[in-house]
Amino acid sequence: MSSGEGRRERAVHALQALVRIPTVSHPDQWDDAAFDALLAELEQRFPLVHERLEVTRVHTHGLLLHWAGRSNARPVVLMAHLDVVPVEDPARWTHPPFSGAVVDGSIWGRGTLDDKGCVVAICTAVEELLEAGHVPAQDVWLSFGCDEEVFGQAAPEAVGILRERGVEPWFVLDEGGAVAGGAFPGVRRPVAVVGVTEKGVTSLLLRAEGRGGHASTPARNGPTARIARAITALERSPMPASVPPPTLELFRRIAPHAGLPLGPVLAGAARVPALLVRALLAAGPETAAMTRTTFAVTTLQGSPALNVIAGAATAGVNIRVMLGDTVEDVLAHVRRAVGKDVAIEVVEEGAASPLSPYSTSGAGAEHRDEAFDLLERTIEQVFPEAVPAPYVMMAATDSRHFTAICERVYRFAPFRMSKAQRESIHSHDEHLGVQDLLDGVAWYRRLLEELPEGSPERSPA
Numbered sequence: 001m002s003s004g005e006g007r008r009e010r011a012v013h014a015l016q017a018l019v020r021i022p023t024v025s026h027p028d029q030w031d032d033a034a035f036d037a038l039l040a041e042l043e044q045r046f047p048l049v050h051e052r053l054e055v056t057r058v059h060t061h062g063l064l065l066h067w068a069g070r071s072n073a074r075p076v077v078l079m080a081h082l083d084v085v086p087v088e089d090p091a092r093w094t095h096p097p098f099s100g101a102v103v104d105g106s107i108w109g110r111g112t113l114d115d116k117g118c119v120v121a122i123c124t125a126v127e128e129l130l131e132a133g134h135v136p137a138q139d140v141w142l143s144f145g146c147d148e149e150v151f152g153q154a155a156p157e158a159v160g161i162l163r164e165r166g167v168e169p170w171f172v173l174d175e176g177g178a179v180a181g182g183a184f185p186g187v188r189r190p191v192a193v194v195g196v197t198e199k200g201v202t203s204l205l206l207r208a209e210g211r212g213g214h215a216s217t218p219a220r221n222g223p224t225a226r227i228a229r230a231i232t233a234l235e236r237s238p239m240p241a242s243v244p245p246p247t248l249e250l251f252r253r254i255a256p257h258a259g260l261p262l263g264p265v266l267a268g269a270a271r272v273p274a275l276l277v278r279a280l281l282a283a284g285p286e287t288a289a290m291t292r293t294t295f296a297v298t299t300l301q302g303s304p305a306l307n308v309i310a311g312a313a314t315a316g317v318n319i320r321v322m323l324g325d326t327v328e329d330v331l332a333h334v335r336r337a338v339g340k341d342v343a344i345e346v347v348e349e350g351a352a353s354p355l356s357p358y359s360t361s362g363a364g365a366e367h368r369d370e371a372f373d374l375l376e377r378t379i380e381q382v383f384p385e386a387v388p389a390p391y392v393m394m395a396a397t398d399s400r401h402f403t404a405i406c407e408r409v410y411r412f413a414p415f416r417m418s419k420a421q422r423e424s425i426h427s428h429d430e431h432l433g434v435q436d437l438l439d440g441v442a443w444y445r446r447l448l449e450e451l452p453e454g455s456p457e458r459s460p461a
């Protein structure tokens, strides 16, 4: 069944089936039956994957699958997650969010891009290779989490199991980047961005307290006024901006593909980082977020009644910590910015992920990394129209937990995604092109086929 037609049927039908099972994860919404059904569906769709690989259930509904290769010297981990975010307003979807409808050459529904498409593409590639009698050159582990969208326990537990078994992955590959079309104005070719680090998530609660009382006799400088001042102070004092090395490499690689007048500007910017910083800050919030740690005040709380003065007011601050800043740097910055009027409580602490090795080609900065080169080469084979490049991911993925056991953690989903498709993630009208799903299968298959030979001797796993 590895003919083009077989692959199409298997992959498309499997993705439709998985999308129709609403494995929504949300702090107050969890449906065990849906996750049970999803795992059963997966087993039925990919029988050889479940028969021939050693299957370990992780946390509640996560899976860790082990495919023994000819060598275990350089094991690799392919990741994806089975859960999806809730649907806010089904009426905004052109096709119902859990329909898995195939319309206009695309499969529509929640999870097609994030991240059931990857689950299906990985499983289809492995199932095909098993049918063909392929034995990978290296041990392959598949790690499918069930609670990625709620920062859950499945991924850390999978890391614990691998650690116990003495597995030190050569590289780990999770969702994140994509073959992104229209990502940079003036750059005509899609850019296949591979995340080599991701920002850390840290959350704080700012709190001001006072006497409260009746709203008819307000005192000056109450808790709400102090919280308001703290928020504006924070907005007025952003963290220093800079361009980290992977972003410079990204611009160096796309510069030759940008037309006039942008091409020479980008090429020059890669030589004068200060210019690039200014351009990125000016170009909008997305590019500005590439240059520094960001603060977003998200939750606000005062008094529960209109005629009651708040005895305490709080503001939640969600912080995305940039490579190069530590959580301590960030806390010190916030303390300086908001002053002594408000107390700061650390709700969660997450640093930026360590930088994974990547290849650079710039003048005087030649450096090759074999694992990154493998990703780059296979991307060029399956997506010849794309420019592969490293980048800094803004969002968080489960793969951050794997940095504890692996030096090379990459974030890339092998799917073409337009700007509209990228914006549909966690929003409405999420959809994946049928041909793009099939090319994703081809890419994972190529990657698995091209794993390099390692040392032949096996130590007990």
Ligand SMILES: [Zn+2]
Pocket (backbone or CB within 6 Å): 081, 114, 115, 148, 175
């Ligand atoms: Zn995801």
